[in-house]
Amino acid sequence: MEITASEDRDVVIVGGGICGLATALALHRKGIRSLVLERSGDFRIEGAGIGILTNGWRALDQLGVGSKLRQTSIRLHGVRDIWLESGKQRQSPLSRGESRFLKRSDLIKTLADEIPPATIRFGCHIRSVEMDTLTSYPILQLHDGSTLRAKVLIGCDGAHSVVAEFLELKPKKIFATNAVRGFTYCPNGHGYASEFVRMRTRQALLGRIPVNDKLVGWFLVQQAGYPHADTEIAKDPELIRQQTLKRIMGCPAEMIELVKNCDLSSLSLTHLRYRAPWDILQGRFREGTITVAGDAMHVMGPFLGQGGSAGIEDAIVLARCLAPKLKEYDSVVSGKEMMVQKVLAEALDEYLKERRMRLFWLSTQTYLTGSLLDTSSLLAKLIILVLMAVLFRDPTWHTKYDCGNL
Ligand SMILES: Cc1cc2nc3c(=O)[nH]c(=O)nc-3n(C[C@H](O)[C@H](O)[C@H](O)COP(=O)(O)OP(=O)(O)OC[C@H]3O[C@@H](n4cnc5c(N)ncnc54)[C@H](O)[C@@H]3O)c2cc1C
Structure with missing residues (x-):
């Protein structure tokens, strides 16, 4: 108009x-x-x-x-925190309230x-x-x-x-961390429980959350690289994927698979502002x-x-x-x-x-x-x-x- x-x-x-x-x-x-x-x-x-x-x-x-x-x-029924370095895990039910x-x-x-x-x-x-x-x-x-x-x-x-x-x-202001977010579609179902999983290392937080039986959202919050390099990478989803795979080397194989098979058009790299x-x-x-x-x-x-x-x-x-x-x-x-x-x-x-x-x-x-x-x-x-x-x-x-x- x-x-x-x-x-x-x-x-x-x-x-x-x-x-x-x-x-x-x-x-x-x-x-x-x-x-x-x-x-x-x-x-x-x-x-x-x-x-x-x-x-x-x-x-x-x-x-x-x-x-x-x-x-x-x-509906999500629980949150599971995993400390990757020590292998420690903590599960908390989401019995009250509603999270999706x-x-x-x-x-x-x-x-x-x-x-x-x-x-x-x-x-x-x-x-x-x-x-x-x-x-x-x-x-x-x-x-x-x-x-x-x-x-x-x-x-x-x-x-x-x-x-x-x-x-x-x-x-x-800007946090020293940035976030990569994406979706992965699993045509035969992902098989994950209806829980929000957060995997922690000293410098990063990696997570996955199911949307439905076949779609999983995931994210990586990490120490930012050089802001300029981040800005260039942010424009190219394939570069975001490659960079993310590099950053999560050594993390559980299922997370690496999720990132490898993600929907490229869903990827974003964002500086965290507040x-x-x-x-x-x-x-x-x-x-x-x-x-x-x-x-x-x-x-x-x-x-x-x-x-x-x-x-x-x-x-x-x-x-x-x-x-x-x-x-x-x-x-x-x-x-x-x-x-x-x-x-x-x-x-x-x-x-x-x-x-x-x-x-x-x-x-x-x-x-x-x-x-x-x-x-x-x-x-x-x-x-x-x-x-x-x-x-x-x-x-x-x-x-x-x-x-x-x-
Ligand atoms: C990594 C990450 C994860 C997040 N996860 C969650 C979560 O799980 N749950 C949650 O609740 N929140 C989450 N958030 C926060 C959430 O995404 C934002 O708070 C929300 O999107 C803000 O919505 P908004 O409409 O205020 O702003 P925006 O989504 O930024 O929308 C602003 C709109 O204004 C338009 N606009 C801007 N300037 C102009 C202009 N000059 N003229 C005309 N139009 C203009 C833009 O094009 C845009 O469409 C997350 C944020 C980040 C970065």
């Missing part, structure tokens, strides 16, 4: 990833129309699979897509299918965001030179967010009627498998806070614009107030877990372990969170 030179919209969402689509769907369920602007020509699906834990399922149920998604993946590993494409497609057609505009790359000095509403500058005015702007544009840049959020917990605590996540959600606000390492679910929670809370106010002032007369802006800004503050501490603790736990992998100093490892034991006596606390009804 062509964009006119200048256009006005009520709610504009930048980014059609998990969080942008979940936000559009949450608003739609509340009777609010929005426009999602996605820079890619189609849905951008990177990273093969995504783990969704109990809190994420609660949020997906609120969006009305939980039961459809449950049909795409098996989904194909990202299933999640994205299911969310998108529930949103009214024409909500998503592909090929719309937002170059920058400004505040209209006359109206104090946001103006988006697109790469094709056109502009778009919004009453509310929600930046769901991921780790390199232009909306976060407008809000002058502190730059995100917004520091203290920046989450202090960040100014709103200006006027502009805010952020998902990775744009709180990109975190994948160590708890919560980044995506946290973005879906954001969507529920944001829609719950915003929708009643938008409805109330739907047919506003021009003289009351300032009052409308004040009320919408208050709704966004309510959203941020509800989310901030949840995101602070999530990012603190992921930061500490990531730092444990990053550091080779025994003293630093000891300090981190003590901190984690004190702060997170129940390490699975984050799965018990309930973001509430939509």
Whole structure:
């Protein structure tokens, strides 16, 4: 669809990833129309699979897509940790709660299918965001030179967010580790139990998780090589596979086979970025009627498998806070614009107030877990372990969170 030179919209969402689509769907369920602007020509699906834990399922149920998604993946019943150097193993049942590993494409497609057609505009790359000095509403500058005015702007544009840049959020940081992710399809069935297996060495974490009887997701979190070399490798799936096979030499043969036989198109190599917990605590996540959600606000390492679910929670809370106010002032007369802006800004503050501490603790736990992998100093490892034991006596606390009804 062509964009006119200048256009006005009520709610504009930048980014059609998990969080942008979940936000559009949450608003739609509340009777609010929005426009999602996605820079890619189609849905951008990177990273093969995504783990969704109990809190994420609660949020997906609120969006009305939980039961459809449950049909795409098996329920996981346990976690097995294996320390490859010592051969030690620990099994923990997942008797309470719900954990599944989904194909990202299933999640994205299911969310998108529930949103009214024409909500998503592909090929719309937002170059920058400004505040209209006359109206104090946001103006988006697109790469094709056109502009778009919004009453509310929600930046769901991921780790390199232009909306976060407008809000002058502190730059995100990078862990010294990177992650390779992929799928392997086993036509005759993989025969694995419905468990999440994590194999640990001193410098790496290797894992596999079944999606269904024939599809297995796997990952390798490892000390990054030279960033430049990583960037070159990331563009070539065959190089990613070769590099991964080199890195897992000596690991169990079944893992080597999984990597050898992987679906090349599913492979990705990603640097692990995060917004520091203290920046989450202090960040100014709103200006006027502009805010952020998902990775744009709180990109975190994948160590708890919560980044995506946290973005879906954001969507529920944001829609719950915003929708009643938008409805109330739907047919506003021009003289009351300032009052409308004040009320919408208050709704966004309510959203941020509800989310901030949840995101602070999530990012603190992921930061500490990531730092444990990053550091080779025994003293630093000891300090981190003590901190984690004190702060997170129940390490699975984050799965018990309930973001509430939509
Ligand atoms: C290795 C790894 C493993 C992970 N595992 C899990 C897991 O198991 N469970 C879990 O819950 N989370 C996991 N995560 C985190 C999860 O992937 C992210 O939190 C989630 O994908 C973020 O979604 P998002 O929509 O906020 O951002 P993104 O997925 O980055 O989407 C942003 C979208 O915005 C678009 N965009 C960006 N800039 C612009 C622009 N200027 N104009 C227009 N469009 C733009 C992009 O094209 C993209 O489509 C993992 C992350 C990594 C790196």
